Amino acid sequence: MMNARCEVWGMATSNRSDSWLSAYILHSRPLAEHKVILQLLLPEHGRLSAVARKNTGKQRSSLQPFQAILLQLTGQAELKSIRKLEEQGPALLLQGTSLYSGLYLNELLCRVWPDNLASDDLYALYERCLHRLALAGQQVDAIEIALRQFELALLTELGQPINWDSDASAQPLQPELFYQWQHDLGWIVSPQGWSGSLIQQVGAGDWGSVSCRRAAKQMSRAFLQPWLGTKPLASRALFQQRGH
Numbered sequence: 001m002m003n004a005r006c007e008v009w010g011m012a013t014s015n016r017s018d019s020w021l022s023a024y025i026l027h028s029r030p031l032a033e034h035k036v037i038l039q040l041l042l043p044e045h046g047r048l049s050a051v052a053r054k055n056t057g058k059q060r061s062s063l064q065p066f067q068a069i070l071l072q073l074t075g076q077a078e079l080k081s082i083r084k085l086e087e088q089g090p091a092l093l094l095q096g097t098s099l100y101s102g103l104y105l106n107e108l109l110c111r112v113w114p115d116n117l118a119s120d121d122l123y124a125l126y127e128r129c130l131h132r133l134a135l136a137g138q139q140v141d142a143i144e145i146a147l148r149q150f151e152l153a154l155l156t157e158l159g160q161p162i163n164w165d166s167d168a169s170a171q172p173l174q175p176e177l178f179y180q181w182q183h184d185l186g187w188i189v190s191p192q193g194w195s196g197s198l199i200q201q202v203g204a205g206d207w208g209s210v211s212c213r214r215a216a217k218q219m220s221r222a223f224l225q226p227w228l229g230t231k232p233l234a235s236r237a238l239f240q241q242r243g244h
């Protein structure tokens with residue numbers, strides 16, 4: 001079961017809220033000449049969709065990713081409307097690999113997190129990762145670690161925490177054996193894959209070695225594959241262009 005709360009917005013309230021809510025914009029697409037549909041991430045409420053007017057000036061500059069905003073929402077339907085919106089603080093400066101990593105986070109959440117599924121921790125996990133990316137700058141190792149930590153925490157939020165100690169038969173992982181990951185089963189002994197010692201190293205967050213960071217990246221892709229399906233992530237093409 002997901003570590004989140006199923007929630008229908010507004011069932012216990014009116015269709016208008018004058019309270020200000022914190023949010024980040026994950027994605028936007030045009031709806032009409034002066035409107036856009038925003039994919040938003042909010043504390044407790046998780047990811048939801050809302051219509052905003054594409055005004056000029058301050059509000060238009062606030063409709064950017066990696067910018068903490070405050071907003072007021074109206075509507076009881078799945079698609080909300082934004083009454084008011086303003087910047088909560090300065091936008092995070094992400095450039096190069098950090099920028100592509102932030103775009104990857106946004107696309108990942110839009111792909112795997114169900115719309116209107118509430119979560120207590122997802123917003124804080126996302127914001128923490130963005131700040132780590134901003135601090136990392138172009139330090140690839142620091143960026144990789146931030147992404148892996150977020151991906152593994154996201155899996156826990158989705159209701160699939162990884163068992164780093166036991167295989168699918170509830171037997172302790174053996175350091176000298178090799179394992180592959182199978183969704184809904186867990187670690188399966190295999191002639192190919194990752195050694196038990198390397199799996200436990202990733203689980204312990206021992207990021208000091210290149211082999212651990214490389215294995216963690218491969219494992220995360222295997223863990224997330226059932227959630228992402230066969231459609232490739234557009235943001236990964238940006239990494240490939242930069243040779244990552």
